[in-house]
Amino acid sequence: MAVYTKVEEETLAQFLKNYNLGKTHSIKGIVKGVENTNYLLKSDSGKFILTLYEKRVNEDDLPFFIGLMEHLSQNGFSCPTPIRNRKGMVLGKLEKKTAAIMSFVEGIEVKRPKEGHCYSAGQTMARLHLAAANFQMRRTNSFDLKRLELIMATRDQMSSVEESLQELIDDELKYLQKNWPKSIPSGVIHADMFKDNTLFLNGKISGVIDFYFACNDFLAYDVAIALNSWCFDNNFRFLPGLSNSFISGYNTIRPMTVQEIQSLPILVRGAALRFLLTRLRDWLDVQKDRLVVLHNPEAFISRLIFWRQSHLI
Missing domain, CATH: 3.90.1200.10 (Aminoglycoside phosphotransferase (APH), C-terminal lobe)
Incomplete structure (x- = not known):
């Protein structure tokens, strides 16, 4: 996870109108990682991860990634679940980038595992x-x-x-x-x-x-x-x-x-x-x-x- 693309407030508000997440309370960039742009989004419905897919990600691979997370979630494995918009779609466009919203998984990394x-x-x-x-x-x-x-x-x-x-x-x-x-x-x-x-x-x-x-x-x-x-x-x-x-x-x-x-x-x-x-x-x-x-x-x-x-x- 990282932040390569800055999201303007008005553009984000327009994007989120397509979802049933309620009022947005905050959005904060996540600097950890190197592949995509990620934000922690808080709304009336809870916490979510907003991802903008950067140039290293082949958009042809996105159906695999999204489908896999949905499949795992449906089979009882705890992982981010793709959030579908009002039209039943997972992928959309934000700041000219393909974007998606995922459920937020609570927890922390154990830096010194036993x-x-x-x-x-x-x-x-x-x-x-x-x-x-x-x-x-x-x-x-x-x-x-x-x-x-x-x-x-x-x-x-x-x-x-x-x-x-x-x-x-x-x-x-x-x-x-x-x-x-x-x-x-x-x-x-x-x-x-x-x-x-x-x-x-x-x-x-x-x-x-x-x-x-x-x-x-x-x-x-x-x-x-x-x-x-x-x-x-x-x-x-x-x-x-x-x-x-x-x-x-x-x-x-x-x-x-x-x-x-x-x-x-x-x-x-x-x-x-x-x-x-x-x-x-x-x-x-x-x-x-x-x-x-x-x-x-x-x-x-x-x-x-x-x-x-x-x-x-």
């Missing part, structure tokens, strides 16, 4: 996978190995971050392309179930947000992505107890196959490379006129180096 948090997060991911199993729409992973090369920065740009970064990335990409799994269970994955997208309330998970990377891919790859977020401390140190707890929680709901477990050492490396490259792209492409908190790619340089040397999974 084993119990990771166990619950693993269970929640498995429930998401099962709830999405009969979702009929499909979407290709826009950051799979074939597409990662398309977002790589130039050698000069990489060396400005770290001298040997180009060599590290080139070597890793070749290794992953040679060793990537081919026949493990697939389905709809969240693809970004980091700590900040998993909300807790009164010690329990209250919902999962930000489905704008969701796609069809290996289910175990979703686990690998999450391990890269949940199982490292603020000093980039790996915490094996958290990793074991996440996997154990997942297995209580959807037991992973032997092949999936064996693939995790490769998948966690692929996940680290994917987020290294996208964070590097954002870090090098700073737009000073936007309200957004960027993530330093150093965290995933460290993770990738760790996974390359580790045999802990």
